[in-house]
Amino acid sequence: MGxxxxxxxxxxxGIKHLAVKRFTLRYPEQKLKFVGDGYQFDPASGVAIAGxxxxxxxxxxxxxxxxxxxxxxxxxxxxxxxxKVPNTWDQNKKSIMPQIDYGKCVFCGLCVDACPFYxxxxxxxxxxxxxxxxxxxxxxxxxxxxxxxxxxxxxxxDKRGARHG
Amino acid sequence: MAEQxxxxxxxxxxxxxxxxxxxxxxxxxxxxxxxxxxxRIIVKIDGDxxxxxxxxxxxxxxxxxxxxxxxxxxxxIPHLERPVIHDSxxxxxxxxxxxxxxVGIEVPERAKYVRVIAAELNRCIYIQYWLAIYGIFLxxxxxxxWPTGDRELLIDLMEKITGxxxxxxxxxxxxxxxxxxxNFEDVCLRQVNYFEKRIKEYADIFYDNPILKARTEDTxxxxxxxxxxxxxxxxxxxxxxxxxxLRIKEPYDVYDELDVHTNVLKEGDSxxxxxxxxxxxxxxCNIIRQALExxxxxxxxxxxLKPNPKGRNDEVYHRVESGRGSAGCHIISRExxxxxxxxxxxxxFRNLIALPYLLKGEKLGNMPxxxxxxxxxxxxxxx
Numbered sequence: 001m002g003x004x005x006x007x008x009x010x011x012x013x014g015i016k017h018l019a020v021k022r023f024t025l026r027y028p029e030q031k032l033k034f035v036g037d038g039y040q041f042d043p044a045s046g047v048a049i050a051g052x053x054x055x056x057x058x059x060x061x062x063x064x065x066x067x068x069x070x071x072x073x074x075x076x077x078x079x080x081x082x083x084k085v086p087n088t089w090d091q092n093k094k095s096i097m098p099q100i101d102y103g104k105c106v107f108c109g110l111c112v113d114a115c116p117f118y119x120x121x122x123x124x125x126x127x128x129x130x131x132x133x134x135x136x137x138x139x140x141x142x143x144x145x146x147x148x149x150x151x152x153x154x155x156x157x158d159k160r161g162a163r164h165g
Numbered sequence: 166m167a168e169q170x171x172x173x174x175x176x177x178x179x180x181x182x183x184x185x186x187x188x189x190x191x192x193x194x195x196x197x198x199x200x201x202x203x204x205r206i207i208v209k210i211d212g213d214x215x216x217x218x219x220x221x222x223x224x225x226x227x228x229x230x231x232x233x234x235x236x237x238x239x240x241x242i243p244h245l246e247r248p249v250i251h252d253s254x255x256x257x258x259x260x261x262x263x264x265x266x267x268v269g270i271e272v273p274e275r276a277k278y279v280r281v282i283a284a285e286l287n288r289c290i291y292i293q294y295w296l297a298i299y300g301i302f303l304x305x306x307x308x309x310x311w312p313t314g315d316r317e318l319l320i321d322l323m324e325k326i327t328g329x330x331x332x333x334x335x336x337x338x339x340x341x342x343x344x345x346x347x348n349f350e351d352v353c354l355r356q357v358n359y360f361e362k363r364i365k366e367y368a369d370i371f372y373d374n375p376i377l378k379a380r381t382e383d384t385x386x387x388x389x390x391x392x393x394x395x396x397x398x399x400x401x402x403x404x405x406x407x408x409x410x411l412r413i414k415e416p417y418d419v420y421d422e423l424d425v426h427t428n429v430l431k432e433g434d435s436x437x438x439x440x441x442x443x444x445x446x447x448x449x450c451n452i453i454r455q456a457l458e459x460x461x462x463x464x465x466x467x468x469x470l471k472p473n474p475k476g477r478n479d480e481v482y483h484r485v486e487s488g489r490g491s492a493g494c495h496i497i498s499r500e501x502x503x504x505x506x507x508x509x510x511x512x513x514f515r516n517l518i519a520l521p522y523l524l525k526g527e528k529l530g531n532m533p534x535x536x537x538x539x540x541x542x543x544x545x546x547x548x
Contacts, residue, residue: 006375013369014307023314032321035346039328046469048343053328075240108243108334113342122328155321157359162318 020161025153030164033151039122041112053107055125056100058143060089062119065096072114079104080111085140097140102128124149189216194532196224204543206520206536210529218524220517226547233507238264238474241504243334248511248545250331252291254284255487256511256545257336259494262417262483264338267476267498270468276340277418278460282353283326283335284485285449285456289360290319291488292442295540299439300371302533303380308371315363318356325349338474340467350457361450364443372440381435385523385535388433395519398512399490400441400540405433411486423455435531438538442488473502489513489540513546 025032036051070080082096089095098111098120112120125147130136153164188211195205203225209217229248233241245260246253258280265272272280293316300308320330326345327333335341371377387397392405402409410427412420428444430437476498484493490512499505516539523535 003375006373006378010370010374013366023317025317035325039343047467050326050343050346051328052324072240075236076243106243106332107329108332109328109342110240110243110334155318155356157355162359 021163023162023164025164030153031150032164033154034124037121038124039109039112041109041115041121043116043118048109048113051122052124052126053109053122055102055123055128055138055147056098056111056143057121057123057146058098058140059119059121060085060097060140060144061091062117063089063092063097063140064117064119065092065094066117067096068114068116069098069111069120072110076108076110077104077106079106083140098143099137099139100143101137103133103136123147124151188212192529196221204546206524206532208524208529208532213528213530215524215527215529215532218521220520222514222517222543222546224547225544229548230507230509233504235503237502238268238338238476238504239470241507242337243332245509246332246334248509248548249291249487249489249542251294252287252488252542253332254280254287254335255291255485256492256509257334258284258417258485258487259483259492260496260507261336261338262485263481263494263496264474264476266481266483267479267496268338268470268474269477270339270470272340272418273465273468274419275461275464276466278456279326279341279345279466280336280418281420281423281456282453282460283323283333283341285452286319286323287333288488289446289449290316290323292446293319295442295488295537295542296367296439299537302537303377305371305374305377308367311363311367311370315360318360318363322353322356325352337467337470339470340465342467344466350460354454354457357450357453361447364446367443372443378436380531381439381534381538382432384435384527384531385438385538386432386434387438387519387523389431391522392433392519395522397490397516397519399486399488399516400445401438401490401516401519403428404430404437404441406431411484411491415484417483417485419456419459422459423452425452435534435538438540442540445488475500475502476504484510487512489542489545490516509548511545511548513540513542517541517546 034052038051039053040049067082070082073080079101080098083099085095085097087095109122112122156163156165189209192208192210193205194208196203205221207219207221208215232244246257249256293312297309297312324330327335387405389406392402392407406429408427408429412425413427426448428441430441478500480497482493482495484491492512493510495508496504497506527535
C-alpha cells in the first residue's frame with residue numbers, strides 16, 4: 001500500500017466518526033446505572049452478591065460490636081475504628097460500632113466479607129468528596145443513612161455505535 | 166578537546182574526575198518527564214544518535230514483597246494488585262494459585278471460567294491503556310482518545326462483575342468473591358463483540374498508517390537470539406519470533422479446555438512489538454466468547470476457606486501470562502497465617518533489560534517509540 005492511500009484510509013476512518021454518536025458520559029448530568037444495591041455478603045453461603053463497592057451501609061439493629069470488620073481492615077487500610085454509641089440496642093452489649101475513614105478506605109470490601117451478622121454492606125454511593133479531612137470520617141449514625149443515588153444511563157449499542165443513554 | 170580540570174585548582178585527594186568528551190552529551194530523560202513514566206533513562210548522545218542508555222528504575226518502589234510478610238494470606242490481596250492497577254486480576258493470579266496450592270483447596274469449575282473471563286477482560290483493559298499512551302508518545306492524539314474511550318466498555322463489564330472500576334480484589338483462594346450478576350452473559354457478549362469491531366478499526370488509523378510505520382519499522386530491532394538470551398517475556402519475545410505463551414505452554418485453570426492461539430511476528434522491531442498486544446486483544450475476545458459458551462450455567466463459585474488459613478511448610482512458584490508477559494509469584498510458607506517470604510517476578514523488569522541494547526545506535530527521537538514498545542510498566546517493575 002502506498003503512502004498516499006494509507007493516509008487517505010486513515011483520514012477516512014476518522015471522518016466516518018462524524019456520523020457516530022458521542023460515547024462520552026456527561027458525568028454530573030448523567031450518572032451510570034449499577035447492578036443491584038451494592039456489594040453484599042451472605043455469611044451462610046460464604047458467597048457475596050455482585051454490586052458496586054461504594055460507601056458502606058451499617059444496620060444498627062444487626063451490629064453486635066464484635067469488631068471483626070475492624071480486624072479485617074487492620075492489614076489493609078486501618079480505616080475502621082470502633083466508637084462508642086448510645087446504649088439502645090440489646091444485641092450490642094459493648095455499645096460500639098464501626099466508624100469509617102474514607103480518606104484511608106480502599107473499597108476492597110473485605111470488612112463486608114468478615115461480618116457474620118448481615119450488619120455491614122456496601123452501597124451505590126460513590127460521591128464522597130469533602131473539603132475537610134474530618135468530613136471524610138463517617139460516624140455510625142451517618143453510615144446508617146440509605147443513600148439516594150441518581151442512576152439514569154447505561155451503555156447502549158446500536159447501529160450508530162455505542163453511547164451512554 | 167578542552168582541559169577538564171583547571172591545573173591551578175587543588176583537588177581533594179582521592180577524587181576521580183571523569184574526563185568528559187566534548188562530543189558526547191549525557192541527558193537525563195525523567196524521572197519527571199511525562200514520556201518516561203516514573204523512571205529515568207540516562208542516555209549519552211553523539212549528535213542525534215544514542216551511544217549509551219542506562220535505565221534507572223526504582224522511583225516508585227513500595228516494598229510490596231516486605232509488606233506481604235506481615236499480612237495474612239487474605240489481607241495481602243488488596244495491596245498485591247497495586248503494582249498494575251489496570252491489570253489487577255492478572256498480577257494477582259499467580260499469588261492466588263500459589264496460596265491455593267499451599268492451603269490445599271480445590272476451585273469450583275464455574276469459578277475457573279469466571280476467573281478466565283475476568284483475566285482476559287483485564288488484559289484488554291491494560292493493553293488499551295498501554296496503546297493509548299503509545300499513541301500519544303508518537304504524537305497520534307486520536308490513538309489516545311479511541312482506546313481510552315473503548316476501554317470504558319470493558320471497565321463497565323468489570324464494574325458489573327466485581328464492583329470496582331480498577332483494583333477489583335476479585336480473586337480469592339478457593340474461587341472468586343461473588344458470582345456474575347444475572348443476565349451478564351448477554352451484556353458481556355454484546356459489549357465484547359462491539360469492542361472487537363472497534364479495535365479492528367485501529368488497523369486503518371494506526372497500524373496501516375504509513376506515518377506510524379515510518380516511525381517504528383526497523384527501529385530497535387531485537388533479534389530472536391537476543392530476545393532469548395536477555396530473558397525477555399510476553400509480547401517482546403513473541404514479536405521476535407519466539408512462539409511462547411504460558412496460556413498454552415503451562416495452562417492454568419481452564420486454559421487447556423479453550424482454543425488459544427499465539428500471535429507471533431518475526432520482525433522484532435518496534436512496529437511488531439506494538440502490534441502483538443493488539444493481536445492479543447483480538448485473541449482475548451475469542452477466549453472470552455469461548456469461555457462464556459463453555460461456562461457451567463450454575464454451580465458453586467467459591468469454596469469456603471477458614472478465616473485465617475495457614476499454609477503448609479513448603480514453597481511454591483506459579484506463573485501466568487499477564488498483559489505484559491509472564492508474571493510469577495514465589496511464596497515460602499512456614500505453617501503460619503503469613504507468608505515467610507514472597508517474591509514477585511514481573512515481566513516489566515525483565516523486558517527492561519533489553520532497553521540498553523535496543524537504544525544503541527538509534528536516534529534520540531526514536532526513544533519513546535522503542536521504550537514504550539517494550540510493554541513496560543514502571544510501577545510493576547519497582548514493585
